[in-house]
Amino acid sequence: MGLMNLLFGRMIDRRIAEYQNDLITKHCDEVQNIYRTMRGWRHDYHNHIQTLLALSGDEVKSREYLLNLNDDLTKVDTVLKTGNVMVDAILNSKLSLINSKNIKVNAKAVVPPELKLSEIDLCVIIGNLLDNAMESCLRQSENEERFIRVFIGVLKNQLYISVSNSVGGKVKKSGKNYISSKNSETHGFGLMRVDRIAAKYDGYINRQNEEGVFATEVMLPL
Numbered sequence: 001m002g003l004m005n006l007l008f009g010r011m012i013d014r015r016i017a018e019y020q021n022d023l024i025t026k027h028c029d030e031v032q033n034i035y036r037t038m039r040g041w042r043h044d045y046h047n048h049i050q051t052l053l054a055l056s057g058d059e060v061k062s063r064e065y066l067l068n069l070n071d072d073l074t075k076v077d078t079v080l081k082t083g084n085v086m087v088d089a090i091l092n093s094k095l096s097l098i099n100s101k102n103i104k105v106n107a108k109a110v111v112p113p114e115l116k117l118s119e120i121d122l123c124v125i126i127g128n129l130l131d132n133a134m135e136s137c138l139r140q141s142e143n144e145e146r147f148i149r150v151f152i153g154v155l156k157n158q159l160y161i162s163v164s165n166s167v168g169g170k171v172k173k174s175g176k177n178y179i180s181s182k183n184s185e186t187h188g189f190g191l192m193r194v195d196r197i198a199a200k201y202d203g204y205i206n207r208q209n210e211e212g213v214f215a216t217e218v219m220l221p222l
Contacts, residue, residue, distance in 0.1 A: 082152065084111040090123040091150075094130040098148060103137045109152035111159070117220055121197045125161065126152075128190040129216055133165035136214060140168040157222050164215035194218070 055062040080091050087109070095105055115122065130148070137146040144166070151162045198205050204219040 080107060080109055082109040082111040083113050084115070084119065086119040086123055087111045087126065087152075090127050091130075094127060094134075095150075098130065098134050098137075101134065101138060102142060102146070103134065104145075104147040105150070106147070107150040109150065110154070111152060112154065112222070115159075116222060117159075117201050121200070122159075122220070125194050125197055125218060125220075128194050129161070129163040129218075131190060132216075133163050133214075136165050136167050140166060144168060154222065155219075159220045159222055161218040161220070162215065164213055166212060167209070167214045 051065060055065060080088060080095065082088050082091065091107070091109060095107055098105055111122075130150070133148045137148060140146050146166050148163070148165045151160070153160055195205060197203075198218055198220065201220050203221065204217075206217040208215045208217075
């Protein structure tokens with residue numbers, strides 16, 4: 001009996017370590033993507049300064065250039081402002097990484113600035129849902145339409161979270177439960193954490209699969 005407990009404990013420790021490594025890898029990917037974006041901004045900023053210096057003697061052309069630059073900046077400002085700082089951080093880091101993978105994103109989110117539920121728990125739910133959606137899209141070929149849709153808002157005094165994504169092939173299911181197609185044994189930990197957090201707040205989870213689309217809805221009482 002003691003040997004079985006020891007082996008079981010080691011297996012759990014190994015899976016937790018793999019899960020933590022997976023989280024660290026995702027975080028590193030997000031940070032590297034932010035750094036790449038910042039380097040791009042720095043390069044563009046330098047070019048814009050050089051252009052404006054060259055146009056310094058022509059007020060009309062300088063003004064026209066600045067107006068065009070302002071229009072471009074307005075178009076690329078895709079940062080979501082939900083009303084909650086922590087949710088802004090997790091959403092924008094995840095969506096920035098997803099965009100860099102050539103996955104189309106349609107996102108709309110409004111969150112109360114103050115919540116009764118833990119902001120950390122909420123970020124865990126959002127982070128895991130977006131990770132799963134991105135991994136599902138990445139299993140498709142780039143020739144297929146890959147997309148993720150996100151909607152977060154208040155509905156009947158509950159926080160409503162909806163994440164849907166494109167899928168390739170059939171989604172595995174065992175009874176009423178969906179099974180991840182990812183090979184990692186630890187991938188189920190993310191799904192379990194979402195389920196446990198929802199249960200902690202007497203929330204509701206609905207997962208649906210239609211042809212080519214997988215969707216998850218979470219309702220959390222406010």
